[in-house]
Amino acid sequence: MDDLRTAFMTAIGLLVGLDRDLVAIVWLSLRVSLSAVGLAALCGLPLGAMVAIWRFPGRAAVAVMLNAMMGLPPVVVGLTVYLLLSRSGPLGQLGLLFTPTAMVIAQSLLVTPIIAAFTQQTMADLYEEYAEQLYSLGVGPGRTIWTLLWDGRFSLLTGLLAGFGRASAEVGAVIIVGGNMHHVTRVMTTTIALETSKGNPALALALGILLMLLVLAINAVAMVVRDTAKRVYG
Amino acid sequence: MRRRNLPILVVAAVCIMGSTLSTLAADRFITVASTTSTENSGLFQYLLPLFRHDTGIEARVVAVGTGQAIALAQRGDADVLLVHHKPSEEQFVAEGFGVTRHDVMYNDFVLVGPQAAPAGIKGITDVAAALAQIAARHAVFVSRGDDSGTYKLELSLWQTTGVNMTAASGTWYRETGAGMGGTLNIASGLEAYTLTDRGTWISFKNRGKLAILVEGDPRLFNQYGVILVNPAKHKHVKAKDGQAFIDWLLSDRGQQAIAAFRIEGERAFFPNARKSGS
Numbered sequence: 441m442d443d444l445r446t447a448f449m450t451a452i453g454l455l456v457g458l459d460r461d462l463v464a465i466v467w468l469s470l471r472v473s474l475s476a477v478g479l480a481a482l483c484g485l486p487l488g489a490m491v492a493i494w495r496f497p498g499r500a501a502v503a504v505m506l507n508a509m510m511g512l513p514p515v516v517v518g519l520t521v522y523l524l525l526s527r528s529g530p531l532g533q534l535g536l537l538f539t540p541t542a543m544v545i546a547q548s549l550l551v552t553p554i555i556a557a558f559t560q561q562t563m564a565d566l567y568e569e570y571a572e573q574l575y576s577l578g579v580g581p582g583r584t585i586w587t588l589l590w591d592g593r594f595s596l597l598t599g600l601l602a603g604f605g606r607a608s609a610e611v612g613a614v615i616i617v618g619g620n621m622h623h624v625t626r627v628m629t630t631t632i633a634l635e636t637s638k639g640n641p642a643l644a645l646a647l648g649i650l651l652m653l654l655v656l657a658i659n660a661v662a663m664v665v666r667d668t669a670k671r672v673y674g
Numbered sequence: 675m676r677r678r679n680l681p682i683l684v685v686a687a688v689c690i691m692g693s694t695l696s697t698l699a700a701d702r703f704i705t706v707a708s709t710t711s712t713e714n715s716g717l718f719q720y721l722l723p724l725f726r727h728d729t730g731i732e733a734r735v736v737a738v739g740t741g742q743a744i745a746l747a748q749r750g751d752a753d754v755l756l757v758h759h760k761p762s763e764e765q766f767v768a769e770g771f772g773v774t775r776h777d778v779m780y781n782d783f784v785l786v787g788p789q790a791a792p793a794g795i796k797g798i799t800d801v802a803a804a805l806a807q808i809a810a811r812h813a814v815f816v817s818r819g820d821d822s823g824t825y826k827l828e829l830s831l832w833q834t835t836g837v838n839m840t841a842a843s844g845t846w847y848r849e850t851g852a853g854m855g856g857t858l859n860i861a862s863g864l865e866a867y868t869l870t871d872r873g874t875w876i877s878f879k880n881r882g883k884l885a886i887l888v889e890g891d892p893r894l895f896n897q898y899g900v901i902l903v904n905p906a907k908h909k910h911v912k913a914k915d916g917q918a919f920i921d922w923l924l925s926d927r928g929q930q931a932i933a934a935f936r937i938e939g940e941r942a943f944f945p946n947a948r949k950s951g952s
Contacts, residue, residue: 474687474691475691478687478691479691526749526750526751527749527750527751527908527910528749528750528751528908529749532750533910535910537751538705538734538736538751544691619734619736620736620737621734621735621736622718622719622734622735624734634714636855636856636859637710637714637852637853637854637855637856637859638714638855638877638878638879639855639858639859639862639877639878639879639880639881640879640880641859641880
């Protein structure tokens with residue numbers, strides 16, 4: 441109990457104190473995870489919509505794959521990206537290992553299946569509703585995808601938030617490809633892992649509380665924006 | 675959210691992503707593969723700003739176990755290697771992955787365990803005898819169980835006792851596969867015995883009922899070495915700046931900085947450069 445109380449007090453202290461190093465770590469976490477979600481959305485949204493709407497051979501298999509890949513272990517993704525970006529790996533000359541870019545790549549690989557699978561479900565439901573109408577208007581397949589994505593934008597936000605949750609919470613991938621370097625690639629989750637290993641459970645937990653507050657704030661903002669937009673432009 | 679608001683959103687997203695991805699264009703820096711003991715103790719946080727002040731070079735540290743650090747360096751993912759297992763380091767150089775190995779500093783390992791010491795080893799100064807006693811009593815011993823320098827030393831100590839701890843794996847002998855801090859957390863939770871380097875121990879705060887039981891045995895000597903990754907193996911290695919880091923560590927200035935470093939008022943590392951250069 442004592443440790444828990446200390447953790448809460450430390451968390452409050454950290455919030456009030458706003459140490460410069462901590463702000464930099466929080467900011468990097470946000471940038472990396474938001475960038476990863478952005479990149480994953482660019483691939484995941486069209487991919488999910490295509491699987492939902494286009495009829496092609498092996499479509500069911502692709503859908504199963506997308507759903508299964510939502511369970512990709514972060515450490516496996518981290519290791520794969522590490523081997524690709526390592527100086528001895530195929531993309532070694534780029535020199536991306538141990539940079540925030542490497543962390544964005546790893547996290548977007550983790551998040552893409554989540555966004556794609558979520559999009560696929562949402563799009564499939566919408567398509568059932570609008571298929572005939574779109575067909576009778578003579579709307580082509582590309583245009584159909586765009587229309588449905590736009591129409592389902594409020595529901596799709598939940599998928600993006602789920603992806604952000606996954607990205608900001610994982611430690612296994614970023615600690616391998618980022619290396620947890622001080623002032624370079626140290627983010628919230630790797631700091632928590634480091635403080636735990638230094639035998640500072642209270643400080644580690646306090647950072648965990650901050651991370652959860654951050655995710656909570658992002659979700660709250662997203663929901664407010666969504667509801668306001670819905671009310672105004674429906 | 676009208677369609678004409680979309681470009682604003684896209685621009686915002688691109689800005690965030692751009693700012694993250696553009697951190698590539700960093701200034702002068704080298705990558706150092708090292709061990710968790712040097713990072714967790716706070717030594718690097720103390721030394722690196724001094725080094726940067728003197729040379730303008732930023733040293734970025736990846737802190738992993740000795741085995742993993744050597745593997746990183748072999749793949750060319752670091753410019754300098756600073757670890758603590760001399761035989762592996764010499765092999766690294768002999769295989770052509772490193773240029774030259776230099777002694778930098780030393781400290782020692784200590785055997786920690788529950789203060790009450792149910793295995794009755796308090797007062798024993800012979801570390802092998804203490805381990806044999808732990809094994810005989812089947813008192814829980816937590817091992818790193820990874821490829822770290824600490825683990826390699828532990829294995830060599832068990833070898834001298836003749837205890838077959840592989841057979842005891844999962845019973846009184848538990849392998850965590852974690853770093854030194856993670857292993858100490860487990861030992862503290864189980865009130866078990868474990869072998870740790872002194873640097874990590876001094877800076878470790880979650881000790882619970884653990885205390886140092888055996889120390890001072892010459893076999894517990896812990897030498898750290900530094901090696902420049904061979905630019906002949908990996909062309910992109912920043913040999914000049916990496917060598918500058920090594921030269922600085924071995925210089926009077928670097929050695930004095932190591933000597934001046936304190937954790938909780940205690941000296942954790944003792945400089946001993948220039949004795950070798952094998």
